[in-house]
Amino acid sequence: MIIKRVAIMCGGRSSEHEISCISAQGVLGAIDRSKYEPIVIGIRESDGAWFSLDLQSPFGKKSNGLPCVENGAPVDLRTLGVDVVFPLLHGPYGEDGTIQGLCEMMNIPYVGSGVLASAVAMDKSFAKPIFASNGLSVARGMVLTQQEWKSNQKEAMSRATELGFPLFVKPARSGSSRGTTKVKQADELSAAIEDALSHDPKVLIEVAVVGREIECGVLEINGSLHTSVVGEVRVLGNHEFYDFEAKYLDGSTEFDIPAKISESESVLVQAAAIKAFQALGCEGLARVDFFLTHDGSLIINEINTMPGFTPKSVFPMLWKAQGKSYTEIISILIESALHRRQHVVR
Ligand SMILES: Nc1ncnc2c1ncn2[C@@H]1O[C@H](COP(=O)(O)OP(=O)(O)O)[C@@H](O)[C@H]1O
Ligand SMILES: [Mg+2]
Secondary structure (H helix, E strand, O other): OOOEEEEEEEEOOOOOHHHHHHHHHHHHHHOOOOOEEEEEEEEOOOOOOEEEEOOOOOOEEOOOOOEEOOOOEEOOHHHOOOOEEEEOOOOOOOOOOHHHHHHHHHOOOEOOOOHHHHHHHHOHHHHHHHHHHOOOEEOOEEEEEHHHHHHOHHHHHHHHHHHOOOEEEEEOOOOOOOOOEEEOOHHHHHHHHHHHHOOOOEEEEEEOOOEEEEEEEEEEEOOEEEEEEEEEEEEOOOOOOOOHHHHHHOOOEEEEOOOOOOHHHHHHHHHHHHHHHHHOOOOOEEEEEEEEEOOOOEEEEEEEOOOOOOOOOHHHHHHHHOOOOHHHHHHHHHHHHHOOOOOOOO
């Protein structure tokens, strides 16, 4: 059997740099070495420089103890003889079609969605209308650009107010809940908009959906789509929503895997997850996030084309509950990438 060389790419210029490094550490530890030879390429946060990292101790440490890309040997992807890239990058400059485009240009297969699906999934202002036109429900809301905000704040405020409080204000291309605020009354609105605009020149303002946060994994196995068991994220303590602290810092999040929902609700979620995946033309994998309201209706929130991928992250845990180990899903993803047939015919 020919061993394939897999470039695990991690770090990157996004707020999820450290999570990406933890994902890479996980994959490096679990990848099936009888089939794959891993190398690790780290992208430094400060300047986007690429390094080939030492397999034994790839990462430096941030002051908060989390791993990060510090230094290594300068690297050129074209000369490494890589068979497949595994872009374990989350957020802008990695999950958004940029690294995917680079791989396309270099003719190197890569794990996960292509350029368009990655870019559309990253930008909720584009993903939402596509979901809606495919029969999926989305939260009512509006898009506001920096330009519109600067030119007429009053008009923007009144449009938002008409949606009705409470509202969620969030960057169009957010991740990790950064820049997201729950706004309960009018006098908090403009600060929330300014904060979201400091992360992205385009923001979404949405009515707050009252419901449970439900997540489902989609995995492409031998060219066909499969769904995982459905999970629920429950935020405890005094968090108003699933914010950055709850996600990563203070341990106030619990996951019910499987979610305590009925069989018919679970089937509904799985079908909607596939529909969302196909609506955007995703490939390889995705985690699809929904709200399940008390009257049983399902609202899609977002789709993540490179979800958190540490062994403890939701996506691998959902698959573990489905009977597929972390090592197995890594192999499935690499094989899908190697057999991908979605390219435009030349
Ligand atoms: N319209 C909404 N209604 C209710 N909660 C929301 C809404 N939008 C966002 N949230 C809350 O904010 C969190 C982060 O928002 P999300 O759109 O998922 O951004 P991110 O890409 O940063 O994860 C969600 O998990 C949810 O808790
Ligand atoms: Mg989210």
